[in-house]
Amino acid sequence: MSRTDVIQLLYIVAFALFIYGLMGLTGPRTAVRGNRIAAVGMAIAVVATLLIPGMGNWGLIILGVAIGTAVGIPAARQVKMTAMPQMVALFNGVGGGAVALIAWVEFRHSAGFADEATYVAIFSLFAAIVGSVSFWGSNIAFGKLQEIIPGRPISIGPAQQFVNLALLAAAVACAVAIVAGSDAEILMIALLVAAAVLGNFLVLPIGGADMPVVISLLNAFTGLSAAATGVALNNTALIVAGMIVGASGSILTNLMAQAMNRSIPAIVAGGFGGVVTAGGTADDGTERTVRSTSAADAAVQMAYANRVVVVPGYGMAVAQAQHAVHEMTKLLEQKGIEVSFAIHPVAGRMPGHMNVLLAEADVPYEQLHEMDEANSEFGRTDVSLVIGANDVTNPDARNKADSPIYGMPILNVDESRSVIVLKRSMNSGFAGIDNPLFYNERTSMLFGDAKASVGDITEELKAL
């Protein structure tokens, strides 16, 4: 058996482990193991690659891996659970960046693909465009979630779609010219730049509420570009791993979009939350009032309830309030009150975001109710405690046909007998739209940092 055969065999073992690991990731019991199995597959694939005959430049390879490890490990170790979504966006972005850089060097190294087969050029250039879009798009998504860039949609208006199409056409035109035989490096650079600007323009107009779907979409993009790189380099491991991610990422994107009742084209077209209605006045022009409450009142209200439902959202994540929340609900349970959590599938910045946080705080799994189950229970709930959730409770999604979120499944918090909303201020949610729930006569607002507010309520409950 030649050394090349051994390498191919190791690749087969590696991608079998990827697939097996991924299967594990779809079940809660097997997920941790699945992830580790996939990691082992990755290690095998790297070792196999280093065995390729004629490998050289060891110093530089080690340098690259060392830099990557030195940056990656602390970043992954230290990131807070709440900042997880933007971390995934960042990791995804660098993957796309790597693809684009490899394609660029391929171009330079082969004198504009002159000595390569046509398909190599086509797949490399596809990888370059998609990788560059993914890199820049992910960085914008990171910026939005990290609140370096405003979460609201930023666009240049109706011309946006046209400009995006023109950028894509420009990138493809450069690619066609290169495939046709041009070796001018300016074309390759123009292609990368056009794709980079396109990546920025694609994500900037998308509102923060849609960011999870966008990250998932860009994840699928990076997978596809990796697969294309694999075809260009004739590397089976890259093809299989990249394509699996491309396909599974697309499905996942679809599942997430469905949970929000949004279509992927509509999300990419942007403008979610573009219609910002000013708070303070209702549609008929009458002044609307908000009732604010105190921690003591909120504590009394809950202490005399039979059933309390906690509706967590991004505000709980930002304030790191999950432990404080669990402490409060434990206290309520000691008082014989039935407590559950209503989890909207896209509450927070990623599907499952709330589950991760509440699991971290040791909230029992059976208290976490998914949307359908939770919605059947609001009618017999005395107090719904909304902690930093906004858009996922907005009754406009049910009632107001011209609302940008109309049709999105929501938690019907307004069906419960009373609602307490913990919120930092009257600012609108991530989608940038007003929420009539706050003006409901059964709703009272407790302003302030979620963790501090929950802590105050807990103290008041203890004193009762």
Add this chain to the structure above:
Amino acid sequence: MLLTNLAILVLAGFTGYLTISKVPNTLHTPLMSGTNAIHGIVVLGGIIVLGLGVDGFLNKFLLVIAIAFGTINVVGGFLVTDRMLEMFKSKPGAARPEEDAE
């Protein structure tokens, strides 16, 4: 060679599709993170192109960055996923999502 690779590409696509079609909501985030780590496999591309020899400072420089990027993607991706998933583990007495899933 191209046709073999295209065949692999198509089959891998369907495999990915079938593997993911049923996942509880709870696991969407870790799954996204895990698949994200897997496409860090592009690091192999960087290693191959650099290892089999390129000339010039710029080429080498770009590839070292590419390898560093790919490594960040792999190492960071798997570690973050592991941290997320650890939180679902070993809650004594807690029902498991598998039994509770719709």
